[in-house]
Amino acid sequence: KAGVTQTPRYLIKTRGQQVTLSCSPISGHRSVSWYQQTPGQGLQFLFEYFSETQRNKGNFPGRFSGRQFSNSRSEMNVSTLELGDSALYLCASSLTGSEQFFGPGTRLTVL
Amino acid sequence: LAKTTQPISMDSYEGQEVNITCSHNNIATNDYITWYQQFPSQGPRFIIQGYKTKVTNEVASLFIPADRKSSTLSLPRVSLSDTAVYYCLVGPNTDKLIFGTGTRLQVFP
Numbered sequence: 001k002a003g004v005t006q007t008p009r010y011l012i013k014t015r016g017q018q019v020t021l022s023c024s025p026i027s028g029h030r031s032v033s034w035y036q037q038t039p040g041q042g043l044q045f046l047f048e049y050f051s052e053t054q055r056n057k058g059n060f061p062g063r064f065s066g067r068q069f070s071n072s073r074s075e076m077n078v079s080t081l082e083l084g085d086s087a088l089y090l091c092a093s094s095l096t097g098s099e100q101f102f103g104p105g106t107r108l109t110v111l
Numbered sequence: 112l113a114k115t116t117q118p119i120s121m122d123s124y125e126g127q128e129v130n131i132t133c134s135h136n137n138i139a140t141n142d143y144i145t146w147y148q149q150f151p152s153q154g155p156r157f158i159i160q161g162y163k164t165k166v167t168n169e170v171a172s173l174f175i176p177a178d179r180k181s182s183t184l185s186l187p188r189v190s191l192s193d194t195a196v197y198y199c200l201v202g203p204n205t206d207k208l209i210f211g212t213g214t215r216l217q218v219f220p
Binding site for chain 2: 004031033035042043044045048050055056058088090091092094098099100101102103104105107
């Protein structure tokens with residue numbers, strides 16, 4: 001069974017731009033969660049989607065948004081990028097309430 | 112969600128048993144204890160989960176005392192490839208994981 005895939009793996013943007021990251025969960029998994037990892041703040045929960053609905057949300061500004069499609073694939077969007085948004089963005093999928101399987105992440109650099 | 116406290120770093124040698132203890136004094140009745148492992152530039156990987164007493168799988172054991180205010184992850188006979196950051200998480204079985212700072216384990220030859 002294929003694991004969680006994330007695209008792109010690396011991305012460079014400039015301040016003020018917006019970015020969209022994509023996540024394909026493990027087949028059959030309907031829950032997709034997003035996390036941000038930085039050296040200073042560690043791993044922080046962004047939000048979780050289940051059956052196309054946002055079910056949990058972390059403490060991030062409205063510039064961070066996401067959505068989930070009917071095939072459980074998910075996208076995360078960050079608008080008006082700031083230098084502090086440079087991070088590794090991780091996506092995880094699960095059968096909900098169980099072990100989460102993480103993807104390799106997208107490393108975003110904001111210049 | 113219950114806050115966790117674990118050592119920032121630990122060193123070990125190949126072949127030794129490593130025990131990483133996590134404190135979670137305000138754990139709730141419906142909280143589980145879960146450990147994840149993370150290698151550099153990779154996503155975390157689930158290691159083990161438990162609620163009470165002892166849980167063992169092919170890679171680790173998890174010891175939880177009766178009061179559940181702490182837990183110990185035990186890695187038998189570590190190898191160089193076990194060098195990673197280990198996270199202890201406490202919470203209900205939901206898809207919102209709250210990660211702490213983790214324990215950076217360094218295994219030496």
